[in-house]
Amino acid sequence: MLGLPKGQVFLVPWSNEWQKEYLLEKDQIQEVVGQYILAVHHIGSTAVKHLSAKPIIDIAIEINEFQDGEKCITPLETLGYAYKGTNVLPDRHYFNKGEPRTHQIHMYQSGNKYLLEQLAFRDYLRYNETARIQYEQLKQDLSTVNKSNKHKYADDKTNFVKSILDNIKK
Structure with missing residues (x-):
């Protein structure tokens, strides 16, 4: 299942289909x-096996x-993406697709700190079962309390994410 209706927050159990969907979209x-891309990454919770997630495929593109990124707007619109600009999230071009939303693209200049943090956090969860389980429990609790407030849901995960990133840097 893919798609998160506007204004809602809910999680679904992890699915093998998410990796397949990412690979199709990446192609x-x-x-x-492709001429602007250095790398394409599957990020976010759908990129971590056995982690429940909002049913949206997050894709990071390194340019x-x-x-x-501005040269990519029109071509990505032909795939159904809507360009949301550079002010939605820091230091990136942001695109989303679908209503309900099924995909998001975060387009970064190579070496961007936010990209590096997303990749580090994803990889940590992939290889640390205890952290993955703790994060999933936190997300489940927060999705229950913030069913219609995606910003509060995201903000309330920040301390956990920062603690993992601080641990990685040590």
Whole structure:
């Protein structure tokens, strides 16, 4: 199942289909904007086996120059993405697809600190079962309390994410 209706927060159990969906989308993205791409990454909770997640595929795209993101807008629109600009989330071009939303693209200049943190956090959860289970429990609790407030849901996960990133840096 993919798709999160606007204004809702809920989790679904992890699915093998998420990896397949990511790979299909990655191929389509590379077909239309491949000349600007250095790397494409599956990020977020759908990229971590056995982690319940909001049913949205998060994709990080690394580009060489930040302004190249503007050259990707029209081609990505042909795949159904809506460009939301650079002010939604820090230091990235942000796109989303579908209503309900099924995919998000976070487009970063290579070496961006937010990209590196997302990849580090994802990898930590992939290889640390205890942390993955703790994070899943936190997300389940927060999704119950914040069913219609995605910003509060995201903000309330911040301390956990920061603690993992601080632990990685040690």
